[in-house]
Amino acid sequence: xxxxxxxxxxxxxxxxxxxxxxxxxxxxxxxxxxxxxxxxxxxxxxxxxxxxxxxxxxxxxxxxxxxxxxxxxxxxxxxxxxxxxxxxxxxxxxxxxxxxxxxxxxxxxxxxxxxxxxxxxxxxxxxxxxxxxxxxxxxxxxxxxxxxxxxxxxxxxxxxxxxxxxxxxxxxxxxxxxxxxxxxxxxxxxxxxxxxxxxxxxxxxxxxxxxxxxxxxxxxxxxxxxxxxxxxxxxxxxxxxxxxxxxxxxxxxxxxxxx
Amino acid sequence: xxxxxxxxxxxxxxxxxxxxxxxxxxxxxxxxxxxxxxxxxxxxxxxxxxxxxxxxxxxxxxxxxxxxxxxxxxxxxxxxxxxxxxxxxxxxxxxxxxxxxxxxxxxxxxxxxxxxxxxxxxxxxxxxxxxxxxxxxxxxxxxxxxxxxxxxxxxxxxxxxxxxxxxxxxxxxxxxxxxxxxxxxxxxxxxxxxxxxxxxxxxxxxxxxxxxxxxxxxxxxxxxxxxxxxxxxxxxxxxxxxxxxxxxxxxxxxxxxxx
DNA sequence: TGGCCAATTTGCTCTGGGACAAACTTTGGA
DNA sequence: TCCAAAGTTTGTCCCAGAGCAAATTGGCCA
Numbered sequence: 203x204x205x206x207x208x209x210x211x212x213x214x215x216x217x218x219x220x221x222x223x224x225x226x227x228x229x230x231x232x233x234x235x236x237x238x239x240x241x242x243x244x245x246x247x248x249x250x251x252x253x254x255x256x257x258x259x260x261x262x263x264x265x266x267x268x269x270x271x272x273x274x275x276x277x278x279x280x281x282x283x284x285x286x287x288x289x290x291x292x293x294x295x296x297x298x299x300x301x302x303x304x305x306x307x308x309x310x311x312x313x314x315x316x317x318x319x320x321x322x323x324x325x326x327x328x329x330x331x332x333x334x335x336x337x338x339x340x341x342x343x344x345x346x347x348x349x350x351x352x353x354x355x356x357x358x359x360x361x362x363x364x365x366x367x368x369x370x371x372x373x374x375x376x377x378x379x380x381x382x383x384x385x386x387x388x389x390x391x392x393x394x395x396x397x398x399x400x401x402x403x404x405x406x407x408x409x410x411x412x413x414x415x416x417x418x419x420x421x422x423x424x425x426x427x428x429x430x431x432x433x434x435x436x437x438x439x440x441x442x443x444x445x446x447x448x449x450x451x452x453x454x455x456x457x458x459x460x461x
Numbered sequence: 462x463x464x465x466x467x468x469x470x471x472x473x474x475x476x477x478x479x480x481x482x483x484x485x486x487x488x489x490x491x492x493x494x495x496x497x498x499x500x501x502x503x504x505x506x507x508x509x510x511x512x513x514x515x516x517x518x519x520x521x522x523x524x525x526x527x528x529x530x531x532x533x534x535x536x537x538x539x540x541x542x543x544x545x546x547x548x549x550x551x552x553x554x555x556x557x558x559x560x561x562x563x564x565x566x567x568x569x570x571x572x573x574x575x576x577x578x579x580x581x582x583x584x585x586x587x588x589x590x591x592x593x594x595x596x597x598x599x600x601x602x603x604x605x606x607x608x609x610x611x612x613x614x615x616x617x618x619x620x621x622x623x624x625x626x627x628x629x630x631x632x633x634x635x636x637x638x639x640x641x642x643x644x645x646x647x648x649x650x651x652x653x654x655x656x657x658x659x660x661x662x663x664x665x666x667x668x669x670x671x672x673x674x675x676x677x678x679x680x681x682x683x684x685x686x687x688x689x690x691x692x693x694x695x696x697x698x699x700x701x702x703x704x705x706x707x708x709x710x711x712x713x714x715x716x717x718x719x720x
Numbered sequence: 721t722g723g724c725c726a727a728t729t730t731g732c733t734c735t736g737g738g739a740c741a742a743a744c745t746t747t748g749g750a
Numbered sequence: 751t752c753c754a755a756a757g758t759t760t761g762t763c764c765c766a767g768a769g770c771a772a773a774t775t776g777g778c779c780a
Contacts, residue, residue, distance in 0.1 A: 228638030295634050303637045305630060327628060361580030368585060370629045371564060375554050376638045378562045378680035382737065412757065421637035426737060428759060444746060444757060521732065568773060687729060703727060703776060
């Protein structure tokens with residue numbers, strides 16, 4: 203890794219251009235009352251009865267986010283916490299020089315913005331939607347009540363934190379010990395595992411992802427990712443079009459990722 | 462970062478040779494009752510009254526660990542959680558190929574092995590003493606009671622988790638975007654900040670640390686670390702003897718770490 | 721006090737993958 | 751339908767830092 207990745211695309215301006223949406227758009231509740239089945243099958247709420255879920259939903263705000271929107275920004279006071287109902291979110295950190303590093307991807311069904319669960323009152327990273335997304339949110343002041351009153355909420359929350367800690371740990375170890383090719387292979391495998399969708403010819407990553415995104419996830423450059431994907435495509439391991447990647451031969455990727 | 466760091470010292474055998482201590486040495490309580498002042502000034506226990514601390518201490522097991530001992534190993538069932546009273550602990554992960562990656566350093570006064578706080582029932586990493594150390598420990602089954610009954614314990618615990626998540630995050634970003642020289646400089650700065658001790662001529666890292674250790678903390682090789690330290694020593698930024706590093710000019714290191 | 725081992729230093733070589741440049745392709749909006 | 755912007759591909763150059771080898775130093779134990 204030489205040279206500090208100077209040619210990464212500068213994205214801050216683009217992002218700032220989008221965050222106006224956060225401030226200018228009126229938050230509005232979806233008027234037909236939210237249906238209980240939205241939450242009842244999700245782990246943090248699975249053990250609750252209808253009445254409890256009703257109460258939780260009545261306090262929630264529902265909101266749609268366009269693709270590429272920041273749900274919240276690193277350093278902002280953590281005023282709300284979210285449950286992602288649909289879509290995918292990238293959690294990114296931005297360096298002083300404007301480079302982005304993707305910490306993790308969050309699929310629908312998970313909590314995010316749970317700064318309170320790790321004793322923070324500001325968000326530790328920025329959450330950007332990777333697709334159009336839908337999320338419920340609650341003001342952070344309700345957090346303690348959720349933890350105290352809702353059976354299983356605390357447990358599942360801390361499990362989520364644990365999973366993310368584990369994932370971060372894995373990334374540290376990978377970045378410290380593996381070659382770029384192995385890291386990219388691992389990243390792809392993790393993505394199809396977490397968010398893959400079966401299509402004919404393989405498993406496709408279920409949201410649009412650019413070479414750039416993948417490079418931010420693996421600490422390399424979009425050029426190198428492009429070269430790797432081209433090579434793999436030639437060998438029949440993957441197919442890809444613009445913003446779309448399908449893994450045809452996961453096993454071969456596993457082999458690659460371990461060599 | 463080319464070549465996957467093949468020449469790192471192989472340490473597994475050494476470590477395994479040490480862990481026998483865990484199993485063979487009888488756990489024993491220090492017989493003169495533990496003094497309440499041990500805990501009363503530590504954040505997780507600061508808000509408790511004497512009676513509560515007494516009760517906590519009476520359930521604790523006190524134990525000394527030689528330098529280089531594994532307090533617990535990655536993957537083991539998390540049977541106990543610990544409060545480090547004296548010494549320093551390195552939290553490391555070991556790859557299938559035997560390379561070590563240091564995730565973080567824990568100084569005296571902090572909890573460790575708190576798998577329960579992140580919803581796990583096995584330890585996610587190995588904790589090795591960097592110095593001779595002293596720790597109290599409690600069986601994990603007491604965890605929920607601690608959280609529920611002791612005011613401030615939960616809060617402080619989750620703050621600890623949050624700090625460590627933050628530190629891991631920082632390392633990911635550093636490894637993804639910075640040169641080796643900057644990473645090593647940052648690591649040194651963090652070490653003197655967390656565990657530094659003023660001596661004449663600068664601030665010394667308060668525990669023995671080898672070039673190898675530093676390389677495992679910064680994802681590089683001991684050779685490169687050695688070269689960097691030599692160069693810095695020539696410029697008067699640091700002095701070092703075997704296993705000891707003193708930073709003479711922290712400010713210059715900060716400058717280096719940002720360039 | 722001498723011997724041994726761990727830790728450190730230093731020189732040399734070699735290469736993975738970053739930097740830079742430029743062309744090409746797809747897509748969405750006017 | 752066409753254009754501009756975003757995304758992708760590919761070629762060339764080059765250097766930071768890993769790999770390897772060997773010498774040196776310092777500390778500890780017998």
